[in-house]
Amino acid sequence: MSANARVVAARALSDIAVHDQSLRQVLAARLPGVEDSRDRAFVSAIVYASTRGWLRWNAALQLLLVKPLPRKLAFVQALLVSALTQLEDLNIAQHAVVAASVDACGAFGHGAQRGLVNAILRRWLRERNELLKRLDENVEARFRLPEWLLQAMRRDWSGEVDAIIAASNHEASPMLRVNIARTDRTQYLLALDAAGIRAQPHRWISSAIVLEHSLDVAQLPGWADGLCSMQDGAAQLAAALLDAPPNARVLDACAAPGGKTCHILERGPVALTALDRDPQRTERVRENLDRLRLTCELRAADALQPDAWWDGRMYDRILLDAPCSASGILRRQPDVRLHRRASDIPELVAQQKRLLRTLWPLLKPGGSLLYATCSLLREENAQQIDGFLQERTDAEPIPIKLPTGREDGAGWQILPGEDGIDGMFFARLRKQASDLVRGRRHIEHVPGTLN
Numbered sequence: 478m479s480a481n482a483r484v485v486a487a488r489a490l491s492d493i494a495v496h497d498q499s500l501r502q503v504l505a506a507r508l509p510g511v512e513d514s515r516d517r518a519f520v521s522a523i524v525y526a527s528t529r530g531w532l533r534w535n536a537a538l539q540l541l542l543v544k545p546l547p548r549k550l551a552f553v554q555a556l557l558v559s560a561l562t563q564l565e566d567l568n569i570a571q572h573a574v575v576a577a578s579v580d581a582c583g584a585f586g587h588g589a590q591r592g593l594v595n596a597i598l599r600r601w602l603r604e605r606n607e608l609l610k611r612l613d614e615n616v617e618a619r620f621r622l623p624e625w626l627l628q629a630m631r632r633d634w635s636g637e638v639d640a641i642i643a644a645s646n647h648e649a650s651p652m653l654r655v656n657i658a659r660t661d662r663t664q665y666l667l668a669l670d671a672a673g674i675r676a677q678p679h680r681w682i683s684s685a686i687v688l689e690h691s692l693d694v695a696q697l698p699g700w701a702d703g704l705c706s707m708q709d710g711a712a713q714l715a716a717a718l719l720d721a722p723p724n725a726r727v728l729d730a731c732a733a734p735g736g737k738t739c740h741i742l743e744r745g746p747v748a749l750t751a752l753d754r755d756p757q758r759t760e761r762v763r764e765n766l767d768r769l770r771l772t773c774e775l776r777a778a779d780a781l782q783p784d785a786w787w788d789g790r791m792y793d794r795i796l797l798d799a800p801c802s803a804s805g806i807l808r809r810q811p812d813v814r815l816h817r818r819a820s821d822i823p824e825l826v827a828q829q830k831r832l833l834r835t836l837w838p839l840l841k842p843g844g845s846l847l848y849a850t851c852s853l854l855r856e857e858n859a860q861q862i863d864g865f866l867q868e869r870t871d872a873e874p875i876p877i878k879l880p881t882g883r884e885d886g887a888g889w890q891i892l893p894g895e896d897g898i899d900g901m902f903f904a905r906l907r908k909q910a911s912d913l914v915r916g917r918r919h920i921e922h923v924p925g926t927l928n
């Protein structure tokens with residue numbers, strides 16, 4: 478890999494880990510500046526692995542430094558953390574990592590720190606065994622997760638916590654959603670095979686394909702023509718669970734970047750309104766709709782202010798894919814572990830509650846709302862829905878049963894990595910017709926297959 482590519486990787490990592498920027502946005506901004514496609518793949522692999530390993534290898538770096546590096550040397554800090562990640566997690570040869578990291582330091586105008594970088598990495602290699610033992614005494618360094626999140630995982634999922642931690646620290650295989658409006662999965666698998674791209678159908682999610690390796694999406698057959706999208710299998714469950722009949726009026730209240738919006742439209746004709754309060758992210762929904770050749774009413778608007786966007790006609794189906802901790806998708810968004818704080822959770826829970834309360838009156842009697850999060854925290858999921866059911870006598874849960882996961886309260890929880898998919902929670906709530914509201918009734922309706 479060129480010294481320039483290593484510089485790009487370290488700058489990206491310092492943007493993410495020191496300056497709190499989003500990994501996806503940083504890579505989207507920085508990767509186009511790297512000319513060679515192999516260098517781009519390498520930068521991306523280093524940035525993902527170093528973000529995943531930041532809490533461990535930055536702690537190792539602190540053991541090697543006499544005093545922490547000042548913020549103006551964030552690039553050097555990131556370069557060293559990425560070098561430790563390459564040595565320990567990516568198994569790259571020692572001489573290559575040390576020499577190239579020293580060169581990258583010089584190439585980015587930090588020539589004065591070349592000696593420091595060289596000395597730190599050589600000391601790590603000499604004292605590695607002893608330092609690894611010391612690292613394991615620090616719980617965040619050992620499990621590569623912030624302490625508050627580890628505590629919350631243990632509180633909510635004590636029996637499953639080891640598997641959750643392992644999955645959250647593991648790179649997830651890329652997954653595709655086949656656009657069934659334009660092709661079918663068998664045909665698309667043949668097209669992948671003809672293009673030399675190794676892939677498997679997901680065991681039970683009928684639209685999902687698991688790729689063996691990451692690749693540039695432009696290499697995927699028919700990408701520009703909208704034959705497929707990148708989307709984890711768990712997210713692909715939402716459209717089937719929403720179960721919108723043909724021509725139903727559907728609201729997707731928190732739609733950006735539009736993965737689930739597009740999937741709902743691919744499955745059949747519906748009158749769909751997609752909202753997101755973030756105008757930039759709403760633009761990404763537009764791009765996805767255009768590439769997939771789909772249409773719907775798209776608005777940059779706050780779902781909590783229906784007076785500003787609602788035409789007064791009730792919906793048959795509402796998808797509330799609520800803003801959440803994203804604690805179920807650390808495999809694909811490793812920066813969540815660095816950016817999410819314990820103090821964010823009460824505000825997210827309050828926002829979810831407000832969204833449920835505001836959107837419920839917009840649902841037709843007999844219609845249903847699908848609540849979804851990519852969280853594994855019960856306060857955002859089962860407890861949130863159970864609280865809502867306590868306050869609404871006209872809401873009743875429609876049980877969900879899927880081949881993966883477990884019932885939790887009135888919903889269904891999938892934990893990260895189960896059957897190769899992300900952690901997600903779903904709950905389906907049906908609104909009783911007003912003449913049927915006589916206390917809570919339990920409707921037995923289990924979706925048959927997820928096609």
Ligand SMILES: C[S@@+](CC[C@H](N)C(=O)[O-])C[C@H]1O[C@@H](n2cnc3c(N)ncnc32)[C@H](O)[C@@H]1O
Pocket residue numbers: 712730731732733734735736737738752753754755758778779780781798799800801
């Ligand atoms: C989990 S993401 C949605 C992902 C999307 N459904 C998909 O499948 O691609 C949550 C989204 O909710 C949006 N959001 C948060 N609060 C909102 C509100 N009050 N009104 C509308 N959108 C909101 C955020 O901007 C964010 O894009």
